[in-house]
Amino acid sequence: MRQVILKLLRLPSFDDDEKNRVAKFLHSILLVTFGLLVCAGAIAAVTGKTASTAATGAVLLLIFLAYAANRVGHTGLASYILLLGGIAGLTLVLAVGQGIHDIGMINYGLILILASYLLRPKGILIVTAALILSVAFLVFGEFYGWLPIKNSPEHFEPEIADFFIITLFLIIHSIAILLLSSALHQSIAKTKSAELRWRSLVNSIPEVIAILDTNGNIQWLNRATTEMAAFYMQKSVFELLTDNQKKVGRSDFESVLAGNTLLREIELRTMNDQNRWFEISLGPIHQPDGTIRGVIAVARDIQEKKDAEADLKRSREALHARTKQLEILQEISRGVASLKDLHGTLLLALEQIKIALPLDAFVITFYDEETNMLSFPLVYDDGAFYQEEPVPLYPESVVAQSIYQRKTHILNRTEEEILHPPVGIHKRIGTKRVSKSVITAPMVVHDQVIGTISAHSYSFNTYTEDHAEILSGAASQIGIAIENARLYETSRARAERLATLNEIGRSISALHDLTSVLESTYHLLQYILPVDAFYIALYDVEKGLISYPIMIDNGKKWEEPATPLIEGTHLSRVILTGEPYLVNRSREEITQRQTQLQAQNSLGDASTISASLMIAPLQFGGKVIGAISAQSYKLNAYSADDLELLAGVGTQVAIAIQNTHLYTELQKELAERKRAEDEIRTLNKDLEMRVRQRTSDLEAANKELASFTYTVSHDLRAPLRGIHGLTYIILDEFRTSLPEPVIANLQRIQTNAHQMGLLIDELLAFTHLGRQTVRKTDVDMETLTHSIIAELMKNQAHSIEFIIQALPQAHCDLGLVRQALTNLISNAIKFSSKQAHATIEIGSFEQNNETVYFVRDNGAGFDMAYADKLFGVFERLHRQDEFEGTGVGLAIVKRIINKHGGRIWAQGEVNQGATFFFTLPQKSHKPRTEKRK
Known part of the structure; x- marks a missing residue:
């Protein structure tokens, strides 16, 4: 209700200054008149004057209508309602009062004065006419007795002259008021024209100009829209100041009212409920008498300037912050780049981050993508360092988000999250306290996330x-830096492992006893690895048994019986696959295995469970001969690098074990050889005696052979020549007188005698060959072949195609090889003589670092089932009437080839030909590739 009343009492405001002037004047007159009429009506009602009360109510209704019209800007209508209603009300009051003699008549002049201020000349004439009508109504009504006018005895009776006198008085006053109003309106028009020019000038200025009264209320604004006027007009400038500017604003305003001018940058609230910065110049407005009636303010919007300054400030701050970041990062880079050991790098990283960031805890995490495990090389919390076990990567954790998204994450927990943290998302580390603020950044090296750092x-x-x-x-x-340090440590560790392997290999390779090798390996491993339990197992593949030549647990030796290889165990897995194996058990696994000791196939001390164990194969010659195992009772005692080292040691041990076996076998062999040498010495003495005896026997046999050869050569040839000669004479002299059967028998005797002579010649050649000495020289096999063919083909009637390849030279006896090659080629000619198109090929090829010569024909061939009889003396596979021969030629060839240290063999198929191969010592010569026919 209060807000409604205040709104009704607020002065109206319009764009037109003349309208503003009239509306404000009307507003005041109507409010005063309304108040007076309310009081008069109340008195009339109390005193029982019904007519006065009714008249007052009617006038109040007109006053309300005029007030409503004035509020919406219809000032002319409101003026007419006020003036004409006032005339009507005054006429009614005078009519019930003393008439034209009533003192209230003076209000006619007041109405004229109001009309001159509110209305233009035309309106003044209308009001004057209304006043004249009112006077006429009173005068004539009183004169004729129409009105209930109460005349006192002392009053004169009304006359018609009174009407003309009052009318003349009103006309004269109206004329005077018209003249004054015209002069006034002309002055106002001039003032308004000047004001318009002033307004145009002021509105052309881009700045905002406001006139304030001495209380700071805004009275006028240039370039003000309706919305701006409704928002700013009559509003105190102090309402527009922001809270932090109000105290300073009042102090500055009082200074201006004291006559000073000020220039300030002030933040004001605009009609859009936004704060904007303005540069405001404040100066006093002086009255002609020198007093200050208000303040003029010129405001220039500098929000863009302030925004630019803010942007520049932010840019400078960002540049400063970025420079500071780069300095910090450069210092971190310089610090960590100078270190090579991993632990030192991690500690220096912590010190640098403590300088750069506010932190209570700092964690460096390594991520293994293959196992999806997190390890914690550095955990710093509340001034202390902690050792933490590896844990799986939980997908819901901040670390997982940073790793998967490869982005830095900021986590600011609420009080609720601190009081009721999520359960099971990740394991608390360090002091186990819940951090209220966390930053986690991924460490990306070569496009791979190796871990995170968290503040x-x-x-x-x-x-x-x-x-x-x-x-x-x-x-x-x-x-x-961490990756470089890890690579450096890896290289250093690899170098140490190689040195260790070299030392172990050098130490155990000098040992020849298996026990010494195994014990030395155990002691050397203790220097480089934490070893609480140790064993070497040897695997017998044939028996399928595992033996344990050495087993040490907590420094005590244990004797373990040989056992079958049990599938499913770590040991069997290594032996069967040949791959090393690493196990790092958790505390839960150790506890579980301790409750199941009866079900375990334990070695050594069965009451203790190894927390960490490695098993590597013993491999030699591509075969697994056993395994070596190092075990510790500490959690996570071994790494993949340690397993690689143990695998290298396993290789050295396998070689050393084989060396001990070889050494043992060598000692046995040496003992056996010494015994054999003693026996050989004894046998040599007997052998020498036997050689002498055999030599004597051989000499006697040679003499007998020479005697036999002489006998065959001389004693057997004479009778054969006699038989042959006698049959020849008989056939020559008595052929005509002898019957045909007798002639045939004599020819058969003659042929057999000739064949017997050839056989004796072949036999003599065969026996003579055994005593002939081989005289080797370089022989051109190709030339030799051509000469043999030319000699053999002199008396041949049928045509034969010879294919002679390029033949390499041979280092052999020319005469013997000529005989052998002649026998082979003549055989080929003989056995291919019945072919329509006989072909013989002589060639060679390299095989197993020796030259193989061959003679191939397409003749009768032979059955491979009888190939072993080809080179025997007097062995024949064909009848005499099919192919002539003695059966000694191939035996001679074999003996010649054997005397040269070569080999001879044959391949053939019946009616498909035969091929004879033989080898001779090579001559350093590159064979030619052309073929000759």
């Missing part, structure tokens, strides 16, 4: 994007 704070909302950028940049530098 933790126990305060709320500690970290910003700037902190995240610093940690992200540091993560890249630290990741590279």
